[in-house]
Amino acid sequence: MPDPIASAVQQLKRLPGIGEKTATRLVYWMLNAQPGTAHAIAEALLGLEDGIHPCSQCCNLTSSDPCALCADPRRQHDTVCVVEHPQDILAFERSGEYRGRYHVLHGAIAPLDGIGPDQLRIRELLARLGGVSEVILATDPDVEGDATALYLGRLLQPLGVRVTRLAHGISVGTEIEYADAVSLARALQNRREL
Ligand SMILES: [Zn+2]
Structure with missing residues (x-):
């Protein structure tokens, strides 16, 4: 089983200007944020892949x-x-x-x-x-x-x-x-x- 925290850090690290430290900080921020926050962010990002041309x-x-x-x-x-x-x-x-x-x-x-x-x-x-x-x-x-x-x-x-x-x-x-x-x-x- 992949660790969700580690794989979220791994994915965020791919963004320009985001290193391991910042990615880790963002992941823990999301874990502490209001329920549904990560879901809302994920949904907005998926919209980029499907709806933009x-x-x-x-x-x-x-x-x-x-x-x-x-x-x-x-x-x-x-x-x-x-x-x-x-x-x-x-x-x-x-x-x-x-x-x-x-x-x-x-x-x-x-x-x-x-x-x-x-x-x-x-x-x-x-x-x-x-x-x-x-x-x-x-x-x-x-x-x-x-x-x-x-x-x-x-x-x-x-x-x-x-x-x-x-x-x-x-x-x-x-x-x-x-x-x-x-x-x-x-x-x-x-x-x-x-
Ligand atoms: Zn135009």
Whole structure:
């Protein structure tokens, strides 16, 4: 019989940033929590495995298709903000500065990690450019993000669409996901032609 405490520690240790000590602390916290706590957490996690898939339009991870953002008629159709990760959308929404659509690449070009353009959701982006007048490249301000923006710029500019890149309001190396709302809003306002 596997020991439930040991196997719970084992599983939690698999999470990023969680070591043996933290995993053990979390398990004993759950053992002392109100009855049903571990069950509620387990149920929420199972929902991730069964109910979430990429939106057929913007590739954001969602439980509905199209996602709530693509389905919202109040969002501008003519502007698409291209981000690396679904979490980046949350950062933009927190800034309250953006009313257009999004497109999630699910990564950035990183030759050293074997990630080329074909591994990203670029084909899906090209397929939805009808009626789009501006594409804002909001990949992270690091080597991979810049390389991806450059690649996309070369691909999109000949198609007659305005291509802009976020200004350097957010410091180099900061991931969009962790950028504060004010800096992100400023970077968006001061975006420049690529
Ligand atoms: Zn969507």
